[in-house]
Amino acid sequence: MKLALQSLRWGKRKVNRSWYGNILNVLLLAALGYFMALPLVFVVSSAFKPLDEILTYPPKFFVQRPTLSNFSDLYNLLSGSWVPFSRYVFNTFFIAIVGTGAHVIIASMAAYPVAKRKFPGRTFLFTVVVLSLMFSATVTQVTNYMTMSWLGMIDTYWAIIIPAIGSSLGFYLMKQFMENIPDALLEAAQIDGCSEFRIFWNIVMPVVKPAWLTLIIFSFQSLWGAGSTVGSMYIYSEQLKTVDFALHQILAGGIIRIGPSMAATLMLISVPILIFVFAQSNIIQTMSSSGMKD
Structure with a gap:
Protein backbone atom coordinates (compact mmCIF):
# COMPACT_ATOMS: atom_id res chain seq x y z
CA MET A 1 0.00 0.00 0.00
CA LYS A 2 2.81 2.39 0.92
CA LEU A 3 4.60 1.57 -2.33
CA ALA A 4 1.42 2.25 -4.31
CA LEU A 5 0.88 5.63 -2.63
CA GLN A 6 4.55 6.50 -3.12
CA SER A 7 4.42 5.61 -6.83
CA LEU A 8 1.23 7.64 -7.19
CA ARG A 9 2.94 10.68 -5.68
CA TRP A 10 5.90 10.17 -7.99
CA GLY A 11 3.52 9.99 -10.96
CA LYS A 12 1.94 13.30 -10.06
CA ARG A 13 5.29 14.96 -9.54
CA LYS A 14 6.25 17.18 -12.46
CA VAL A 15 9.43 16.35 -14.30
CA ASN A 16 11.50 19.53 -14.27
CA ARG A 17 14.40 20.08 -16.64
CA SER A 18 17.72 20.63 -14.94
CA TRP A 19 18.88 24.24 -14.72
CA TYR A 20 22.32 23.16 -15.89
CA GLY A 21 20.73 21.25 -18.74
CA ASN A 22 18.92 24.37 -19.92
CA ILE A 23 22.15 26.35 -19.91
CA LEU A 24 23.91 23.56 -21.80
CA ASN A 25 21.15 23.46 -24.43
CA VAL A 26 21.30 27.21 -24.91
CA LEU A 27 25.08 27.18 -25.23
CA LEU A 28 24.98 24.28 -27.68
CA LEU A 29 22.35 25.96 -29.87
CA ALA A 30 24.23 29.26 -29.74
CA ALA A 31 27.46 27.55 -30.82
CA LEU A 32 25.73 25.76 -33.71
CA GLY A 33 24.02 28.98 -34.77
CA TYR A 34 27.35 30.81 -34.65
CA PHE A 35 29.09 28.31 -36.94
CA MET A 36 26.13 28.24 -39.34
CA ALA A 37 26.18 32.04 -39.58
CA LEU A 38 29.93 32.27 -40.21
CA PRO A 39 29.75 31.93 -44.04
CA LEU A 40 27.10 34.65 -44.26
CA VAL A 41 29.04 36.96 -41.95
CA PHE A 42 32.19 36.36 -44.00
CA VAL A 43 30.41 37.29 -47.24
CA VAL A 44 29.03 40.50 -45.72
CA SER A 45 32.42 41.40 -44.25
CA SER A 46 34.31 40.69 -47.48
CA ALA A 47 31.97 42.91 -49.48
CA PHE A 48 33.24 45.95 -47.53
CA LYS A 49 36.95 45.02 -47.55
CA PRO A 50 39.43 47.03 -49.64
CA LEU A 51 41.48 45.07 -52.14
CA ASP A 52 44.59 44.83 -49.95
CA GLU A 53 42.59 43.26 -47.10
CA ILE A 54 40.97 40.76 -49.46
CA LEU A 55 44.39 39.64 -50.72
CA THR A 56 46.00 39.56 -47.26
CA TYR A 57 47.47 36.20 -46.23
CA PRO A 58 46.56 34.73 -43.84
CA ASP A 73 33.33 49.71 -58.83
CA LEU A 74 30.54 47.21 -59.38
CA TYR A 75 28.20 50.01 -60.42
CA ASN A 76 30.75 51.38 -62.88
CA LEU A 77 31.32 47.96 -64.41
CA LEU A 78 27.61 47.32 -64.82
CA SER A 79 27.02 50.82 -66.19
CA GLY A 80 29.57 50.15 -68.90
CA SER A 81 27.64 47.19 -70.33
CA TRP A 82 25.60 47.76 -73.48
CA VAL A 83 22.52 46.27 -71.80
CA PRO A 84 21.22 48.41 -68.90
CA PHE A 85 21.48 46.81 -65.48
CA SER A 86 17.80 47.50 -64.89
CA ARG A 87 17.07 45.08 -67.74
CA TYR A 88 18.94 42.30 -65.94
CA VAL A 89 17.00 43.07 -62.75
CA PHE A 90 13.68 42.98 -64.59
CA ASN A 91 14.52 39.64 -66.22
CA THR A 92 15.45 38.10 -62.89
CA PHE A 93 12.36 39.25 -61.02
CA PHE A 94 10.05 38.37 -63.91
CA ILE A 95 11.34 34.80 -64.11
CA ALA A 96 11.37 34.32 -60.32
CA ILE A 97 7.97 35.85 -59.59
CA VAL A 98 6.05 34.41 -62.55
CA GLY A 99 7.66 30.98 -62.20
CA THR A 100 7.07 30.83 -58.45
CA GLY A 101 3.48 32.03 -58.59
CA ALA A 102 2.51 29.69 -61.43
CA HIS A 103 4.26 26.74 -59.79
CA VAL A 104 2.46 27.25 -56.47
CA ILE A 105 -0.97 27.61 -58.08
CA ILE A 106 -0.66 24.74 -60.57
CA ALA A 107 0.96 22.38 -58.06
CA SER A 108 -1.80 23.13 -55.55
CA MET A 109 -4.59 22.64 -58.09
CA ALA A 110 -3.08 19.32 -59.22
CA ALA A 111 -2.51 18.09 -55.66
CA TYR A 112 -6.04 18.84 -54.41
CA PRO A 113 -7.94 16.14 -56.37
CA VAL A 114 -5.19 13.58 -55.77
CA ALA A 115 -5.26 14.23 -52.02
CA LYS A 116 -9.00 14.64 -51.37
CA ARG A 117 -10.86 13.02 -54.26
CA LYS A 118 -10.98 9.40 -55.41
CA PHE A 119 -10.62 8.57 -59.10
CA PRO A 120 -9.07 5.72 -61.11
CA GLY A 121 -5.27 5.90 -61.40
CA ARG A 122 -4.78 8.22 -58.45
CA THR A 123 -2.31 5.92 -56.70
CA PHE A 124 -0.37 5.26 -59.91
CA LEU A 125 -0.15 8.99 -60.65
CA PHE A 126 1.22 9.77 -57.21
CA THR A 127 3.72 6.89 -57.49
CA VAL A 128 5.05 8.33 -60.75
CA VAL A 129 5.47 11.74 -59.11
CA VAL A 130 7.36 10.23 -56.16
CA LEU A 131 9.64 8.31 -58.52
CA SER A 132 10.40 11.50 -60.45
CA LEU A 133 11.83 13.00 -57.27
CA MET A 134 14.66 10.45 -57.47
CA PHE A 135 16.11 12.02 -60.62
CA SER A 136 18.29 15.11 -60.37
CA ALA A 137 17.93 18.09 -62.66
CA THR A 138 21.12 17.09 -64.49
CA VAL A 139 19.49 13.87 -65.71
CA THR A 140 16.56 15.72 -67.30
CA GLN A 141 18.48 18.62 -68.84
CA VAL A 142 18.74 17.05 -72.30
CA THR A 143 15.05 16.09 -72.30
CA ASN A 144 14.01 19.56 -71.15
CA TYR A 145 16.14 21.19 -73.84
CA MET A 146 14.62 19.00 -76.56
CA THR A 147 11.12 19.76 -75.29
CA MET A 148 11.70 23.51 -75.18
CA SER A 149 13.23 23.34 -78.67
CA TRP A 150 10.19 21.51 -80.07
CA LEU A 151 7.90 24.10 -78.46
CA GLY A 152 9.94 26.95 -79.92
CA MET A 153 10.75 28.42 -76.50
CA ILE A 154 14.53 28.46 -76.74
CA ASP A 155 15.93 31.95 -76.04
CA THR A 156 12.76 33.03 -74.17
CA TYR A 157 11.81 33.43 -70.53
CA TRP A 158 9.51 30.42 -70.75
CA ALA A 159 12.40 28.04 -71.32
CA ILE A 160 13.23 28.52 -67.62
CA ILE A 161 9.71 29.11 -66.29
CA ILE A 162 7.90 26.12 -67.84
CA PRO A 163 10.22 23.39 -66.40
CA ALA A 164 10.07 25.12 -63.01
CA ILE A 165 6.27 25.09 -63.08
CA GLY A 166 6.27 21.34 -63.74
CA SER A 167 8.58 20.51 -60.83
CA SER A 168 7.23 17.49 -58.94
CA LEU A 169 8.44 18.74 -55.55
CA GLY A 170 5.61 21.26 -55.27
CA PHE A 171 2.98 18.66 -56.17
CA TYR A 172 4.34 16.22 -53.58
CA LEU A 173 4.57 18.83 -50.83
CA MET A 174 1.06 20.21 -51.36
CA LYS A 175 -0.47 16.75 -51.61
CA GLN A 176 1.02 15.63 -48.32
CA PHE A 177 -0.27 18.73 -46.53
CA MET A 178 -3.75 18.54 -48.08
CA GLU A 179 -4.22 14.97 -46.89
CA ASN A 180 -4.30 16.29 -43.30
CA ILE A 181 -7.39 18.43 -43.98
CA PRO A 182 -10.48 16.84 -42.33
CA ASP A 183 -12.93 15.46 -44.86
CA ALA A 184 -15.77 16.71 -42.65
CA LEU A 185 -14.71 20.28 -43.38
CA LEU A 186 -14.96 19.78 -47.14
CA GLU A 187 -18.25 17.88 -46.84
CA ALA A 188 -19.74 20.72 -44.80
CA ALA A 189 -18.71 23.17 -47.51
CA GLN A 190 -20.33 21.00 -50.17
CA ILE A 191 -23.57 20.87 -48.17
CA ASP A 192 -23.53 24.66 -47.99
CA GLY A 193 -23.42 24.74 -51.80
CA CYS A 194 -19.77 25.65 -52.40
CA SER A 195 -18.29 24.72 -55.75
CA GLU A 196 -15.07 22.72 -56.02
CA PHE A 197 -13.08 25.78 -56.98
CA ARG A 198 -14.47 27.78 -54.06
CA ILE A 199 -13.67 24.94 -51.66
CA PHE A 200 -10.15 24.82 -53.03
CA TRP A 201 -9.51 28.55 -53.01
CA ASN A 202 -11.36 29.71 -49.86
CA ILE A 203 -10.94 26.67 -47.60
CA VAL A 204 -8.09 24.41 -48.69
CA MET A 205 -5.51 27.05 -49.62
CA PRO A 206 -5.80 29.05 -46.35
CA VAL A 207 -5.48 25.83 -44.33
CA VAL A 208 -2.32 24.73 -46.16
CA LYS A 209 -0.71 28.17 -45.96
CA PRO A 210 2.47 26.74 -44.35
CA ALA A 211 2.91 24.41 -47.33
CA TRP A 212 2.69 27.02 -50.06
CA LEU A 213 4.79 29.50 -48.12
CA THR A 214 7.49 26.84 -47.86
CA LEU A 215 7.09 26.11 -51.55
CA ILE A 216 7.51 29.80 -52.34
CA ILE A 217 10.87 29.77 -50.56
CA PHE A 218 12.16 26.73 -52.46
CA SER A 219 10.85 27.82 -55.85
CA PHE A 220 11.99 31.45 -55.61
CA GLN A 221 15.48 30.52 -54.47
CA SER A 222 15.92 28.00 -57.27
CA LEU A 223 14.68 30.42 -59.95
CA TRP A 224 16.67 33.35 -58.56
CA GLY A 225 19.93 31.53 -59.18
CA ALA A 226 18.92 29.71 -62.35
CA GLY A 227 20.15 32.39 -64.74
CA SER A 228 23.82 31.44 -64.64
CA THR A 229 23.24 27.66 -64.54
CA VAL A 230 20.13 26.38 -66.28
CA GLY A 231 19.39 29.71 -67.96
CA SER A 232 22.71 29.76 -69.79
CA MET A 233 21.59 26.63 -71.68
CA TYR A 234 18.33 28.14 -72.94
CA ILE A 235 18.87 31.91 -73.18
CA TYR A 236 21.44 33.34 -75.59
CA SER A 237 20.27 36.93 -76.05
CA GLU A 238 22.05 39.36 -73.76
CA GLN A 239 18.90 41.42 -73.17
CA LEU A 240 17.10 38.35 -71.75
CA LYS A 241 19.78 37.27 -69.29
CA THR A 242 19.50 37.62 -65.53
CA VAL A 243 21.38 39.51 -62.83
CA ASP A 244 23.40 36.55 -61.60
CA PHE A 245 24.68 35.85 -65.12
CA ALA A 246 25.71 39.49 -65.55
CA LEU A 247 27.41 39.59 -62.15
CA HIS A 248 29.26 36.34 -62.73
CA GLN A 249 30.78 37.88 -65.85
CA ILE A 250 32.65 40.22 -63.54
CA LEU A 251 34.74 37.28 -62.33
CA ALA A 252 36.17 36.91 -65.82
CA GLY A 253 38.07 40.17 -65.34
CA GLY A 254 40.76 38.56 -63.18
CA ILE A 255 41.93 39.16 -59.64
CA ILE A 256 41.58 42.94 -59.92
CA ARG A 257 37.79 42.49 -59.92
CA ILE A 258 37.66 40.34 -56.82
CA GLY A 259 36.36 43.29 -54.79
CA PRO A 260 33.34 43.96 -57.04
CA SER A 261 32.73 40.20 -57.16
CA MET A 262 32.41 40.17 -53.35
CA ALA A 263 29.86 42.97 -53.56
CA ALA A 264 28.05 41.09 -56.31
CA THR A 265 27.88 37.96 -54.15
CA LEU A 266 26.28 39.95 -51.35
CA MET A 267 23.71 41.34 -53.76
CA LEU A 268 22.87 37.88 -55.07
CA ILE A 269 22.21 36.33 -51.67
CA SER A 270 20.44 39.29 -50.09
CA VAL A 271 17.09 38.92 -51.90
CA PRO A 272 16.60 35.15 -51.26
CA ILE A 273 17.53 35.67 -47.61
CA LEU A 274 14.97 38.44 -47.21
CA ILE A 275 12.31 36.26 -48.86
CA PHE A 276 13.20 33.39 -46.54
CA VAL A 277 13.08 35.54 -43.40
CA PHE A 278 9.70 36.99 -44.36
CA ALA A 279 8.16 33.64 -45.28
CA GLN A 280 9.65 31.85 -42.27
CA SER A 281 7.93 34.19 -39.82
CA ASN A 282 4.60 33.57 -41.54
CA ILE A 283 5.14 29.80 -41.50
CA ILE A 284 5.83 29.75 -37.76
CA GLN A 285 2.85 31.98 -37.03
CA THR A 286 0.49 29.91 -39.20
CA MET A 287 1.63 26.55 -37.83
CA SER A 288 1.11 27.74 -34.26
CA SER A 289 -2.37 29.16 -34.85
CA SER A 290 -4.10 26.98 -37.46
CA GLY A 291 -3.89 23.44 -36.14
CA MET A 292 -6.90 21.33 -37.09
CA LYS A 293 -8.17 18.03 -35.80
CA ASP A 294 -10.76 15.75 -37.30
Missing part, protein backbone atom coordinates in the same frame (compact mmCIF):
# COMPACT_ATOMS: atom_id res chain seq x y z
CA PRO A 59 43.12 36.20 -44.51
CA LYS A 60 41.32 38.17 -41.81
CA PHE A 61 37.74 37.23 -41.10
CA PHE A 62 36.39 40.68 -40.25
CA VAL A 63 36.96 43.87 -42.20
CA GLN A 64 39.47 46.31 -40.65
CA ARG A 65 38.91 49.37 -42.85
CA PRO A 66 35.36 49.29 -44.27
CA THR A 67 34.85 50.85 -47.68
CA LEU A 68 32.12 51.18 -50.28
CA SER A 69 34.55 51.19 -53.19
CA ASN A 70 33.59 47.61 -54.14
CA PHE A 71 29.99 48.66 -54.70
CA SER A 72 30.98 51.79 -56.64
Whole structure:
Protein backbone atom coordinates (compact mmCIF):
# COMPACT_ATOMS: atom_id res chain seq x y z
CA MET A 1 0.00 0.00 0.00
CA LYS A 2 2.81 2.39 0.92
CA LEU A 3 4.60 1.57 -2.33
CA ALA A 4 1.42 2.25 -4.31
CA LEU A 5 0.88 5.63 -2.63
CA GLN A 6 4.55 6.50 -3.12
CA SER A 7 4.42 5.61 -6.83
CA LEU A 8 1.23 7.64 -7.19
CA ARG A 9 2.94 10.68 -5.68
CA TRP A 10 5.90 10.17 -7.99
CA GLY A 11 3.52 9.99 -10.96
CA LYS A 12 1.94 13.30 -10.06
CA ARG A 13 5.29 14.96 -9.54
CA LYS A 14 6.25 17.18 -12.46
CA VAL A 15 9.43 16.35 -14.30
CA ASN A 16 11.50 19.53 -14.27
CA ARG A 17 14.40 20.08 -16.64
CA SER A 18 17.72 20.63 -14.94
CA TRP A 19 18.88 24.24 -14.72
CA TYR A 20 22.32 23.16 -15.89
CA GLY A 21 20.73 21.25 -18.74
CA ASN A 22 18.92 24.37 -19.92
CA ILE A 23 22.15 26.35 -19.91
CA LEU A 24 23.91 23.56 -21.80
CA ASN A 25 21.15 23.46 -24.43
CA VAL A 26 21.30 27.21 -24.91
CA LEU A 27 25.08 27.18 -25.23
CA LEU A 28 24.98 24.28 -27.68
CA LEU A 29 22.35 25.96 -29.87
CA ALA A 30 24.23 29.26 -29.74
CA ALA A 31 27.46 27.55 -30.82
CA LEU A 32 25.73 25.76 -33.71
CA GLY A 33 24.02 28.98 -34.77
CA TYR A 34 27.35 30.81 -34.65
CA PHE A 35 29.09 28.31 -36.94
CA MET A 36 26.13 28.24 -39.34
CA ALA A 37 26.18 32.04 -39.58
CA LEU A 38 29.93 32.27 -40.21
CA PRO A 39 29.75 31.93 -44.04
CA LEU A 40 27.10 34.65 -44.26
CA VAL A 41 29.04 36.96 -41.95
CA PHE A 42 32.19 36.36 -44.00
CA VAL A 43 30.41 37.29 -47.24
CA VAL A 44 29.03 40.50 -45.72
CA SER A 45 32.42 41.40 -44.25
CA SER A 46 34.31 40.69 -47.48
CA ALA A 47 31.97 42.91 -49.48
CA PHE A 48 33.24 45.95 -47.53
CA LYS A 49 36.95 45.02 -47.55
CA PRO A 50 39.43 47.03 -49.64
CA LEU A 51 41.48 45.07 -52.14
CA ASP A 52 44.59 44.83 -49.95
CA GLU A 53 42.59 43.26 -47.10
CA ILE A 54 40.97 40.76 -49.46
CA LEU A 55 44.39 39.64 -50.72
CA THR A 56 46.00 39.56 -47.26
CA TYR A 57 47.47 36.20 -46.23
CA PRO A 58 46.56 34.73 -43.84
CA PRO A 59 43.12 36.20 -44.51
CA LYS A 60 41.32 38.17 -41.81
CA PHE A 61 37.74 37.23 -41.10
CA PHE A 62 36.39 40.68 -40.25
CA VAL A 63 36.96 43.87 -42.20
CA GLN A 64 39.47 46.31 -40.65
CA ARG A 65 38.91 49.37 -42.85
CA PRO A 66 35.36 49.29 -44.27
CA THR A 67 34.85 50.85 -47.68
CA LEU A 68 32.12 51.18 -50.28
CA SER A 69 34.55 51.19 -53.19
CA ASN A 70 33.59 47.61 -54.14
CA PHE A 71 29.99 48.66 -54.70
CA SER A 72 30.98 51.79 -56.64
CA ASP A 73 33.33 49.71 -58.83
CA LEU A 74 30.54 47.21 -59.38
CA TYR A 75 28.20 50.01 -60.42
CA ASN A 76 30.75 51.38 -62.88
CA LEU A 77 31.32 47.96 -64.41
CA LEU A 78 27.61 47.32 -64.82
CA SER A 79 27.02 50.82 -66.19
CA GLY A 80 29.57 50.15 -68.90
CA SER A 81 27.64 47.19 -70.33
CA TRP A 82 25.60 47.76 -73.48
CA VAL A 83 22.52 46.27 -71.80
CA PRO A 84 21.22 48.41 -68.90
CA PHE A 85 21.48 46.81 -65.48
CA SER A 86 17.80 47.50 -64.89
CA ARG A 87 17.07 45.08 -67.74
CA TYR A 88 18.94 42.30 -65.94
CA VAL A 89 17.00 43.07 -62.75
CA PHE A 90 13.68 42.98 -64.59
CA ASN A 91 14.52 39.64 -66.22
CA THR A 92 15.45 38.10 -62.89
CA PHE A 93 12.36 39.25 -61.02
CA PHE A 94 10.05 38.37 -63.91
CA ILE A 95 11.34 34.80 -64.11
CA ALA A 96 11.37 34.32 -60.32
CA ILE A 97 7.97 35.85 -59.59
CA VAL A 98 6.05 34.41 -62.55
CA GLY A 99 7.66 30.98 -62.20
CA THR A 100 7.07 30.83 -58.45
CA GLY A 101 3.48 32.03 -58.59
CA ALA A 102 2.51 29.69 -61.43
CA HIS A 103 4.26 26.74 -59.79
CA VAL A 104 2.46 27.25 -56.47
CA ILE A 105 -0.97 27.61 -58.08
CA ILE A 106 -0.66 24.74 -60.57
CA ALA A 107 0.96 22.38 -58.06
CA SER A 108 -1.80 23.13 -55.55
CA MET A 109 -4.59 22.64 -58.09
CA ALA A 110 -3.08 19.32 -59.22
CA ALA A 111 -2.51 18.09 -55.66
CA TYR A 112 -6.04 18.84 -54.41
CA PRO A 113 -7.94 16.14 -56.37
CA VAL A 114 -5.19 13.58 -55.77
CA ALA A 115 -5.26 14.23 -52.02
CA LYS A 116 -9.00 14.64 -51.37
CA ARG A 117 -10.86 13.02 -54.26
CA LYS A 118 -10.98 9.40 -55.41
CA PHE A 119 -10.62 8.57 -59.10
CA PRO A 120 -9.07 5.72 -61.11
CA GLY A 121 -5.27 5.90 -61.40
CA ARG A 122 -4.78 8.22 -58.45
CA THR A 123 -2.31 5.92 -56.70
CA PHE A 124 -0.37 5.26 -59.91
CA LEU A 125 -0.15 8.99 -60.65
CA PHE A 126 1.22 9.77 -57.21
CA THR A 127 3.72 6.89 -57.49
CA VAL A 128 5.05 8.33 -60.75
CA VAL A 129 5.47 11.74 -59.11
CA VAL A 130 7.36 10.23 -56.16
CA LEU A 131 9.64 8.31 -58.52
CA SER A 132 10.40 11.50 -60.45
CA LEU A 133 11.83 13.00 -57.27
CA MET A 134 14.66 10.45 -57.47
CA PHE A 135 16.11 12.02 -60.62
CA SER A 136 18.29 15.11 -60.37
CA ALA A 137 17.93 18.09 -62.66
CA THR A 138 21.12 17.09 -64.49
CA VAL A 139 19.49 13.87 -65.71
CA THR A 140 16.56 15.72 -67.30
CA GLN A 141 18.48 18.62 -68.84
CA VAL A 142 18.74 17.05 -72.30
CA THR A 143 15.05 16.09 -72.30
CA ASN A 144 14.01 19.56 -71.15
CA TYR A 145 16.14 21.19 -73.84
CA MET A 146 14.62 19.00 -76.56
CA THR A 147 11.12 19.76 -75.29
CA MET A 148 11.70 23.51 -75.18
CA SER A 149 13.23 23.34 -78.67
CA TRP A 150 10.19 21.51 -80.07
CA LEU A 151 7.90 24.10 -78.46
CA GLY A 152 9.94 26.95 -79.92
CA MET A 153 10.75 28.42 -76.50
CA ILE A 154 14.53 28.46 -76.74
CA ASP A 155 15.93 31.95 -76.04
CA THR A 156 12.76 33.03 -74.17
CA TYR A 157 11.81 33.43 -70.53
CA TRP A 158 9.51 30.42 -70.75
CA ALA A 159 12.40 28.04 -71.32
CA ILE A 160 13.23 28.52 -67.62
CA ILE A 161 9.71 29.11 -66.29
CA ILE A 162 7.90 26.12 -67.84
CA PRO A 163 10.22 23.39 -66.40
CA ALA A 164 10.07 25.12 -63.01
CA ILE A 165 6.27 25.09 -63.08
CA GLY A 166 6.27 21.34 -63.74
CA SER A 167 8.58 20.51 -60.83
CA SER A 168 7.23 17.49 -58.94
CA LEU A 169 8.44 18.74 -55.55
CA GLY A 170 5.61 21.26 -55.27
CA PHE A 171 2.98 18.66 -56.17
CA TYR A 172 4.34 16.22 -53.58
CA LEU A 173 4.57 18.83 -50.83
CA MET A 174 1.06 20.21 -51.36
CA LYS A 175 -0.47 16.75 -51.61
CA GLN A 176 1.02 15.63 -48.32
CA PHE A 177 -0.27 18.73 -46.53
CA MET A 178 -3.75 18.54 -48.08
CA GLU A 179 -4.22 14.97 -46.89
CA ASN A 180 -4.30 16.29 -43.30
CA ILE A 181 -7.39 18.43 -43.98
CA PRO A 182 -10.48 16.84 -42.33
CA ASP A 183 -12.93 15.46 -44.86
CA ALA A 184 -15.77 16.71 -42.65
CA LEU A 185 -14.71 20.28 -43.38
CA LEU A 186 -14.96 19.78 -47.14
CA GLU A 187 -18.25 17.88 -46.84
CA ALA A 188 -19.74 20.72 -44.80
CA ALA A 189 -18.71 23.17 -47.51
CA GLN A 190 -20.33 21.00 -50.17
CA ILE A 191 -23.57 20.87 -48.17
CA ASP A 192 -23.53 24.66 -47.99
CA GLY A 193 -23.42 24.74 -51.80
CA CYS A 194 -19.77 25.65 -52.40
CA SER A 195 -18.29 24.72 -55.75
CA GLU A 196 -15.07 22.72 -56.02
CA PHE A 197 -13.08 25.78 -56.98
CA ARG A 198 -14.47 27.78 -54.06
CA ILE A 199 -13.67 24.94 -51.66
CA PHE A 200 -10.15 24.82 -53.03
CA TRP A 201 -9.51 28.55 -53.01
CA ASN A 202 -11.36 29.71 -49.86
CA ILE A 203 -10.94 26.67 -47.60
CA VAL A 204 -8.09 24.41 -48.69
CA MET A 205 -5.51 27.05 -49.62
CA PRO A 206 -5.80 29.05 -46.35
CA VAL A 207 -5.48 25.83 -44.33
CA VAL A 208 -2.32 24.73 -46.16
CA LYS A 209 -0.71 28.17 -45.96
CA PRO A 210 2.47 26.74 -44.35
CA ALA A 211 2.91 24.41 -47.33
CA TRP A 212 2.69 27.02 -50.06
CA LEU A 213 4.79 29.50 -48.12
CA THR A 214 7.49 26.84 -47.86
CA LEU A 215 7.09 26.11 -51.55
CA ILE A 216 7.51 29.80 -52.34
CA ILE A 217 10.87 29.77 -50.56
CA PHE A 218 12.16 26.73 -52.46
CA SER A 219 10.85 27.82 -55.85
CA PHE A 220 11.99 31.45 -55.61
CA GLN A 221 15.48 30.52 -54.47
CA SER A 222 15.92 28.00 -57.27
CA LEU A 223 14.68 30.42 -59.95
CA TRP A 224 16.67 33.35 -58.56
CA GLY A 225 19.93 31.53 -59.18
CA ALA A 226 18.92 29.71 -62.35
CA GLY A 227 20.15 32.39 -64.74
CA SER A 228 23.82 31.44 -64.64
CA THR A 229 23.24 27.66 -64.54
CA VAL A 230 20.13 26.38 -66.28
CA GLY A 231 19.39 29.71 -67.96
CA SER A 232 22.71 29.76 -69.79
CA MET A 233 21.59 26.63 -71.68
CA TYR A 234 18.33 28.14 -72.94
CA ILE A 235 18.87 31.91 -73.18
CA TYR A 236 21.44 33.34 -75.59
CA SER A 237 20.27 36.93 -76.05
CA GLU A 238 22.05 39.36 -73.76
CA GLN A 239 18.90 41.42 -73.17
CA LEU A 240 17.10 38.35 -71.75
CA LYS A 241 19.78 37.27 -69.29
CA THR A 242 19.50 37.62 -65.53
CA VAL A 243 21.38 39.51 -62.83
CA ASP A 244 23.40 36.55 -61.60
CA PHE A 245 24.68 35.85 -65.12
CA ALA A 246 25.71 39.49 -65.55
CA LEU A 247 27.41 39.59 -62.15
CA HIS A 248 29.26 36.34 -62.73
CA GLN A 249 30.78 37.88 -65.85
CA ILE A 250 32.65 40.22 -63.54
CA LEU A 251 34.74 37.28 -62.33
CA ALA A 252 36.17 36.91 -65.82
CA GLY A 253 38.07 40.17 -65.34
CA GLY A 254 40.76 38.56 -63.18
CA ILE A 255 41.93 39.16 -59.64
CA ILE A 256 41.58 42.94 -59.92
CA ARG A 257 37.79 42.49 -59.92
CA ILE A 258 37.66 40.34 -56.82
CA GLY A 259 36.36 43.29 -54.79
CA PRO A 260 33.34 43.96 -57.04
CA SER A 261 32.73 40.20 -57.16
CA MET A 262 32.41 40.17 -53.35
CA ALA A 263 29.86 42.97 -53.56
CA ALA A 264 28.05 41.09 -56.31
CA THR A 265 27.88 37.96 -54.15
CA LEU A 266 26.28 39.95 -51.35
CA MET A 267 23.71 41.34 -53.76
CA LEU A 268 22.87 37.88 -55.07
CA ILE A 269 22.21 36.33 -51.67
CA SER A 270 20.44 39.29 -50.09
CA VAL A 271 17.09 38.92 -51.90
CA PRO A 272 16.60 35.15 -51.26
CA ILE A 273 17.53 35.67 -47.61
CA LEU A 274 14.97 38.44 -47.21
CA ILE A 275 12.31 36.26 -48.86
CA PHE A 276 13.20 33.39 -46.54
CA VAL A 277 13.08 35.54 -43.40
CA PHE A 278 9.70 36.99 -44.36
CA ALA A 279 8.16 33.64 -45.28
CA GLN A 280 9.65 31.85 -42.27
CA SER A 281 7.93 34.19 -39.82
CA ASN A 282 4.60 33.57 -41.54
CA ILE A 283 5.14 29.80 -41.50
CA ILE A 284 5.83 29.75 -37.76
CA GLN A 285 2.85 31.98 -37.03
CA THR A 286 0.49 29.91 -39.20
CA MET A 287 1.63 26.55 -37.83
CA SER A 288 1.11 27.74 -34.26
CA SER A 289 -2.37 29.16 -34.85
CA SER A 290 -4.10 26.98 -37.46
CA GLY A 291 -3.89 23.44 -36.14
CA MET A 292 -6.90 21.33 -37.09
CA LYS A 293 -8.17 18.03 -35.80
CA ASP A 294 -10.76 15.75 -37.30
